[in-house]
Amino acid sequence: MLKKIASTFIIKIAIAIINLAIVIILSRFIGASGKGEASLIVTTIAMILLFCNMIGGSSLVYFVPRYNTFLLFLISNLWSVFICILSYFIFKSVSLIPEAFVVPIIILSLINSFLATNLTILLGKEKIMSSTIISLLQTVVNFIILWLLIKSFDQVNIDAYVYSLYAAFGSALIISTILVLPYLKVISFEGAKKLCYELLKLGFLNQAGHVMKFASFRISYYVLAAYSGEAVLGVYSNGISLTESLLLISNSFATILYPKIANSNDKTYSQLLTLQMTKMSTIICLIALVPLLLLPSQFWIWLFGNEFTGVRQVIFLLAPGLIFYNIVLIIGHYFSGTGNYKINTIASLIGLVITVILSLLVIPTYGILEAGIISTISYIGIALFVMINFAKESNIKTYHLLPTLTDFKWLQAQVKGLLK
Numbered sequence: 001m002l003k004k005i006a007s008t009f010i011i012k013i014a015i016a017i018i019n020l021a022i023v024i025i026l027s028r029f030i031g032a033s034g035k036g037e038a039s040l041i042v043t044t045i046a047m048i049l050l051f052c053n054m055i056g057g058s059s060l061v062y063f064v065p066r067y068n069t070f071l072l073f074l075i076s077n078l079w080s081v082f083i084c085i086l087s088y089f090i091f092k093s094v095s096l097i098p099e100a101f102v103v104p105i106i107i108l109s110l111i112n113s114f115l116a117t118n119l120t121i122l123l124g125k126e127k128i129m130s131s132t133i134i135s136l137l138q139t140v141v142n143f144i145i146l147w148l149l150i151k152s153f154d155q156v157n158i159d160a161y162v163y164s165l166y167a168a169f170g171s172a173l174i175i176s177t178i179l180v181l182p183y184l185k186v187i188s189f190e191g192a193k194k195l196c197y198e199l200l201k202l203g204f205l206n207q208a209g210h211v212m213k214f215a216s217f218r219i220s221y222y223v224l225a226a227y228s229g230e231a232v233l234g235v236y237s238n239g240i241s242l243t244e245s246l247l248l249i250s251n252s253f254a255t256i257l258y259p260k261i262a263n264s265n266d267k268t269y270s271q272l273l274t275l276q277m278t279k280m281s282t283i284i285c286l287i288a289l290v291p292l293l294l295l296p297s298q299f300w301i302w303l304f305g306n307e308f309t310g311v312r313q314v315i316f317l318l319a320p321g322l323i324f325y326n327i328v329l330i331i332g333h334y335f336s337g338t339g340n341y342k343i344n345t346i347a348s349l350i351g352l353v354i355t356v357i358l359s360l361l362v363i364p365t366y367g368i369l370e371a372g373i374i375s376t377i378s379y380i381g382i383a384l385f386v387m388i389n390f391a392k393e394s395n396i397k398t399y400h401l402l403p404t405l406t407d408f409k410w411l412q413a414q415v416k417g418l419l420k
Contacts, residue, residue, distance in 0.1 A: 009252040011132045016245040018139045023241050025146060027234070027304035029156050036230030037098075037158050039237035041165075043221050044097055045109045048087045050214055052113035054207045055079040055199045060117065062262045062339055063199065064124025069183040071195055073117060080113035096222065104162050111169040118176035121183060126259050134176050142168035202341060209345035216351035216378050220371040223359060227366045231307065236368050238304060239314020243322050246288050250281040250329040257330065261337030271394040274334040278327055279403040283411055285326045286403075289319060310368050317372025321379030327401060328383045331390045343389050351382040 026035045055076055063072055088106045091097060097105065115138075122131040146164035149155045155163075224233045257277050261270045292315055300311040328347070335343045355378045362370040391398040 008128060008132050008255050009249065011136050012248040012252050015136050015139045016248050018143050019241070020245065022139075022143050022146060023238060024303060025143075025150065026161060027238060027308060029150050030158060030161075031305065032231040032234035032307040033229075034158055035234035035237060036225060036232075037101075038161050039221060039233055040097055040225060040230070041101055041105060041108075041158075041162065043218050044091075044101075044105050045112060047214060047218070048084065048105070048109040049113055049116060050207055050211050051087070052080040052083045052109070053116065053203065053210070054083070055196070055203045060120040061124045061258055062202065062337070063195075064121055065263055067195055068186060068188050068190070069121060070185075070187050071189065071192055072199075073121065073180070073184055075192070075196055075199060076117045077114055080110060080117070084110040084113070104166075108162075108165050108169060111166075111173055115169055115173045115176055118173070118180045121180050122176070123255070123259055124262070125183065126263070127179070128255055128259065130179055131176075132255065134172050134179075137175065138168045138172035141171050202339065209341060209348040212345070212348035212352040213382075216348065216355040216382075217375065219355060219359065220366075220375060223363065223366050224368075224371060227364050228368075232368060235308050235310045236314055236371055238300075238308055239311045239318065239368075239372075242292065242311070243315055243318045246285055246292070246322060247326060247329060249284045249288060250326045253277040253281045254329050254333040258333040258337050261334055267338070270334060270338065271390075274331060274390070275394065275396070275401065278330040278401055279407045280411055281330055282323065282326055283403045283408055285323060289322065293319060314368060314372055317369070318376055321376030324383035325379040328379070328386050331386045331401075334390065335386075343386065347382045347385045350385050351378040354378045354381050 023035070026038050030038075060072055060076065084106050087109065088102065091102045091105070092099075119131045119134060122128075122134075142164050145167040146160055149160035149163060153160075221233055221237065224236055254277075257273065260273065264270055295312070297309060297312040300308055304311065332344050332347070335341065355374055358374045358377065359366065359370075362374075387398050387401050391401065
């Protein structure tokens with residue numbers, strides 16, 4: 001299992017490095033304001049995708065071993081079409097994003113939702129490596145097309161990024177569809193009504209948590225753009241990207257953990273596995289965070305450009321919350337894998353309430369400092385709630401979820417054994 005985690009982790013590191021290269025290209029060539037626009041586009045696509053996943057999404061991992069895959073595929077994609085059409089009319093009537101971005105965002109959201117369904121089905125079939133490699137391909141295509149448009153075709157504007165997203169999402173969708181097709185051979189509509197109800201029931205509980213989590217984590221983007229401008233958002237989003245890139249560690253563990261728990265009926269085994277993975281991912285996250293904190297401000301200015309002087313401040317503000325949220329990602333997948341989405345939903349509600357209350361207290365002086373502190377407090381609040389509930393269910397003390405010196409030594413021995 002550790003080898004699977006290591007393989008997934010290596011690919012996710014590659015994805016993170018390429019994503020960093022994309023951030024650098026955008027920052028250097030279109031500046032802080034353009035980077036802010038790019039962040040709004042990606043964030044809005046992610047927001048629409050959350051509602052597409054109300055039926056389907058990550059909850060499909062739970063349903064794939066239990067229901068007809070064709071029916072899951074059909075229902076999930078039809079729902080995505082409905083949500084994207086609805087989103088078009090909403091964004092046309094509400095000035096949340098520039099009007100020129102509405103149509104591209106809707107099209108990209110639809111392609112991305114189809115892709116997400118395919119990747120989740122592959123995860124449900126425990127084709128973890130296939131899903132991960134497609135994600136890598138998507139990132140590679142995004143980088144190559146963006147670089148070619150800017151350097152070879154002299155398209156130094158936000159449109160270059162939009163076109164690169166079309167190419168990345170589209171190519172990944174085609175390949176993932178080819179891989180999913182063998183699982184869609186059994187065409188049956190039996191039990192469709194019941195399945196729709198089950199998908200909506202569990203999917204709503206699961207995604208309600210994700211929607212609230214998204215709001216608590218990304219509401220700062222829209223508030224910063226409104227009160228401090230898109231250039232400030234560009235700086236803040238770069239700091240967010242750097243710190244959140246470390247979450248690929250916990251995501252690598254969670255990618256292995258989720259389908260194993262979803263396919264297991266042994267709750268004790270699932271709890272022990274979750275505890276072990278939580279400690280391992282936290283240790284690795286702590287180690288990876290150190291060099292990020294030690295790099296001086298001049299390094300980030302050299303990397304991104306003179307407009308990005310506040311990146312180091314964002315990293316320091318978010319670092320404590322990042323460690324706690326690393327824990328949330330692992331334990332949250334345990335609750336999702338066992339079908340207990342209520343815990344994650346309540347945890348996300350707590351994070352949203354904290355974010356909204358604290359944000360209202362500092363508006364209109366809302367800036368990078370306020371956004372970073374509020375995000376960290378929200379992360380910690382979510383983590384404490386999830387940790388306490390897992391500890392109760394597993395009959396352990398909450399502090400047992402935190403790594404000890406013994407855990408460090410154990411992980412060191414495992415890594416040495418892996419390298420032999």
